[in-house]
Amino acid sequence: MKVTPDTPGADDPGNGRRIGLDVGTVRIGVAVSDRDATLATPVETVARETGLRDRDKADIDRLLAIIDEYDAVEIVVGLPRDLKGNGSASVKHAKDIAFRINRRLTNAGRPLPVRMADERLTTVAATAALRASGVSEKAGRKVIDQAAAVEILQSWLDARAAHKQELHP
Template sequence: MGRVLGLDVGDIRIGVALSDLLMITAQGIETYTRRDEQSDIQYFCELMNQQDVETLVVGLPKNMNGTIGEQAEKVQDFAEKLKTACGRKLVYWDERLTTKSAHRTLLEADMSRRKRKAVVDKIAAVYILQGYMDSL
């Protein structure tokens, strides 16, 4: 069974998390800074090949009332292009509270604002992926 890659997709950065081989824990591996769509897609296809990724879990930023807004549409557009280009199973995960949880975790760790900004997307990706894996 292949690994699972979790993404917290933003306009500027993408938080990246990867499952362990036993599918028990999600590890944050990086915060990727976006370049252009083609470069981004190529980067993630290569990463998925290197890490033997079978499934892609993408956080879907729904509105609090459950509707899909403009940001969620952008995320879906990018995720569908990734799915097509990289040939992986795609799962959307409701991420409404993940970024807020990630910020809270980092605040509790007494991390400076600048450092928080650098890792919050990666931590959010961990929450997305861990939530998905816990649901299996």
């Protein structure tokens, strides 16, 4: 099944911090942008607790607390696809977390755009970057999800900047 990610720049909320999420079945990597939405940096790795049929648990609460803490204007969730653009089994998990965050923000009277971003090869790029910086594979496991979230968010920010440049050369 083809899975289509959102397009950066469409319905853009303007300047402000973005939160990037790399959703896994065990952990969720979190990254944040600066207020100008140009640079992504790692925040933390949240242990995944909420399953597909569970009520929201502490992981969702923590993600919402991070969104509030950074006063985010947009949430970017990695959409796991293969190189042909087909959804992997993890698509359900990413979409479920995005849905839960959107629902909770909306119910709290703070609706924010929750986007699905192409995350192909982000874990590969994150692993290569960690290896290049001298981080051991064992130590890297603790931060690989954050590094992947940074890659997801940075790709989104770069595409957003390119879109803005096309509109206003």
